Amino acid sequence: MAIRNADAERVRNTSFFRDADDETFNTAINGAFLQRFPANTTLLMEGDTVDFLYILLEGSVELGAGWKSKDTTLAILRPVSTFILAAVVLESDALMSAVTLERSEILMVPGDSLRRGMKENAAFGFAVSEELAGCYRGLVRSIKNHKLRDSTERLANYLLTQRARQGGKDEIVLPHEKRVLAALLGMTPENLSRAFSKLSDKGVSVDGARVGFSNVTVLERLARPSPLIDNHYAQDRNTLGKAYTERQQGVLDQG
């Protein structure tokens, strides 16, 4: 096995491998290897055949798609996240491209091994189903966020989500550059600037990557966060149990 024990353990404890027995785990990651990529490296293009499940251990990755000279960002992933699991399960081609945003470490698990593990061990297969179901629900949330909210509302909710995840203090640090955030929220950088201005009414102040809140109540009145769209606790899914197994892909990311 071409991966260090420390990395194997890290994967075991954080992804859907968590509950697998040793034998299944070894089957499922047979032939896996760890790879390091510099920033802005294309890991996968839309339409490519998918041979590996990717597990992001360090860094961050953008999932995107293009058509007719336009491009859009579908999600930004942070460790520990799997990606293109659906394509691996179906032995299909990729519907999204994947590009590193920073220097990243990625465990690459052969699709054959993963599928063999799923077919040999029902409990492991079920855990993969839970992961897939969580990803699906993350996308549903993302679509609802986009179709039901305008850009200012999306930003307001993004900020409240970040605030909840960063401990509920009255200042947060944006985890991405603003142009990346704009892409994630489905708007242009220009409109992100304007959306921040609109929120200054609601007690939101911006200084570089630092965002301050002086009146959360009035911001929430605009944002109207909903547990059926927003997932304020995605990062805690490992400690909070089933209720938060969901993955937070899409616009709300896992920042």
Place this chain on the structure above:
Amino acid sequence: MAIRNADAERVRNTSFFRDADDETFNTAINGAFLQRFPANTTLLMEGDTVDFLYILLEGSVELGAGWKSKDTTLAILRPVSTFILAAVVLESDALMSAVTLERSEILMVPGDSLRRGMKENAAFGFAVSEELAGCYRGLVRSIKNHKLRDSTERLANYLLTQRARQGGKDEIVLPHEKRVLAALLGMTPENLSRAFSKLSDKGVSVDGARVGFSNVTVLERLARPSPLIDNHYAQDRNTLGKAYTERQQGVLDQG
């Protein structure tokens, strides 16, 4: 068992039960029952606890969601389709509401039974994973369709998809009322009308639910259909094998 053999057989042959052995099948649908609903019946509201997997056998169902007095349609399902599978797998609440559009027959499978079947039989669990992965990819296509295309382009591609599914002739029949189609394509009925007008340049003529094509080449030049967004063959997934296992949820539906 409260369902007729004919219904059971129908489910077996068309959904992810296809490859299950009898014992697993019986475990997975233990306690299932068939229910008939009139048109415009709410089966499930957002936020409801989900106790059953729904399998649509006859009729059609709209999946939607709302926020702040706005509503949006996420998908329109036709037989045979499962829905809210992800919530069942995660024993979670529904992120979408489900309403019948016409008189419908729905098989309701207890979530407990389904999960038990998945945990007892790895092959069955894998088949459910494939279904989930297909649903996931359907949503990815839907998001790409919405974020990368304007409303006229979405309509043009919808028409080409319908044309392919209805045999490639130069006339098709719209499977839904125009107001439903508008909701599905993420626009108002007014803008759907205007989008049809714009396409008259491209040889598209409309007469009620009948749509004619006099110059598919020029329509395709505008629509630029892509296998990475559109799924012209979704209905044939059972006969074409793995490459088309994917479910066609979202804007492109399964019409």
Place this chain on the structure above:
DNA sequence: ATCGCAACTTGATTAATGTCAAGCTAAAGC
């Protein structure tokens, strides 16, 4: 230090879409 560049902001303009208000049409009911 300052030069250069990329990120960000701001303003003016254009394009796309939603909203409101009539009006039209065709099928259902009386």
Place this chain on the structure above:
DNA sequence: GCTTTAGCTTGACATTAATCAAGTTGCGAT
């Protein structure tokens, strides 16, 4: 037959977001 009504269409207008064009800021490299 006529009337009603829901679905659809059309036009005028408002709102939202993208685009284009300057600027400004801040950081890194030399």
